[in-house]
Amino acid sequence: MEIYLIRHTAVHNPGKLCYGQSDIALKADWQTSFNDLKKELGKETGDAVFYSSPFERCTQLAQFLSDDKYAVDDRLSEMHFGDWEQKAWTEIDQAVLNLWMADYVNFRVPGGENFVNLYDRCAQFWDDLQLQTQPKSYILSHAGVIRSLLAYILKIPLDKVFQLDIDYGAITKITTSGKNGEYQKVNYVNYQAADHNTKNQILL
Structure with a gap:
C-alpha cells in the first residue's frame, strides 16, 4: 500500500493561540495551497481511500482532494491541549x-493529553490501516500525528520526534507490503508540492 501523510495547510493564527483540538481558520490563500496539492496528487488518487482528522482545517482539504469521499477518524486528531485550548501561549x-516543555512525552496537559496518549491512538490507527486492502491511502492530519506515525514506523524515541520537520501542506510517503503491512519503507518526508524540489529522502 502507498500511504501519503499530508499535514493541513497554513492556518490564520495572529493571536498565537494553542489550538490542538480546536477549529481554526486556514490562511486566506488556502485555495492556492490546495491547488498545488491537487496538482501533485491528482493523477494518483483514483483508487485511493481518504482519511481525515475531524477538524475543519483537515476535512476542508480532504473534501477538496477526494471530491467529498473521505472517512473521518478521531484518532487522527492533533494532541488535545485541554485547558490550554484557544488560549494564547503567553x-x-x-x-x-x-513542566510540559521539560517532559512533553509524559506530562499530561491539564484537562488534556500527553504525547504518549497521542502516539498510542495513532499507532492503533496505523495497525488497523494495515488490515485494509486498498492500494493507496491518503491521510489528512496534523504535525503531531504525522510525527507519531513516523516514530511508530521507525522506532524513533518520542523525545526526539520534534527533530522531524513537518511543515504545513507537506507530504510524507510510506510504502507497506507483506501480511498486515509488516514491511514498511519511508519513501520521503516533508515534501512541499509548491516547491517542486527533489523529495527529501530519510536516511536510516
Missing part, C-alpha cells in the same frame, strides 16, 4: 507550561 501558566 496566557498559559508559565510554571505549568515549563
Whole structure:
C-alpha cells in the first residue's frame, strides 16, 4: 500500500493561540495551497481511500482532494491541549507550561493529553490501516500525528520526534507490503508540492 501523510495547510493564527483540538481558520490563500496539492496528487488518487482528522482545517482539504469521499477518524486528531485550548501561549501558566516543555512525552496537559496518549491512538490507527486492502491511502492530519506515525514506523524515541520537520501542506510517503503491512519503507518526508524540489529522502 502507498500511504501519503499530508499535514493541513497554513492556518490564520495572529493571536498565537494553542489550538490542538480546536477549529481554526486556514490562511486566506488556502485555495492556492490546495491547488498545488491537487496538482501533485491528482493523477494518483483514483483508487485511493481518504482519511481525515475531524477538524475543519483537515476535512476542508480532504473534501477538496477526494471530491467529498473521505472517512473521518478521531484518532487522527492533533494532541488535545485541554485547558490550554484557544488560549494564547503567553496566557498559559508559565510554571505549568515549563513542566510540559521539560517532559512533553509524559506530562499530561491539564484537562488534556500527553504525547504518549497521542502516539498510542495513532499507532492503533496505523495497525488497523494495515488490515485494509486498498492500494493507496491518503491521510489528512496534523504535525503531531504525522510525527507519531513516523516514530511508530521507525522506532524513533518520542523525545526526539520534534527533530522531524513537518511543515504545513507537506507530504510524507510510506510504502507497506507483506501480511498486515509488516514491511514498511519511508519513501520521503516533508515534501512541499509548491516547491517542486527533489523529495527529501530519510536516511536510516
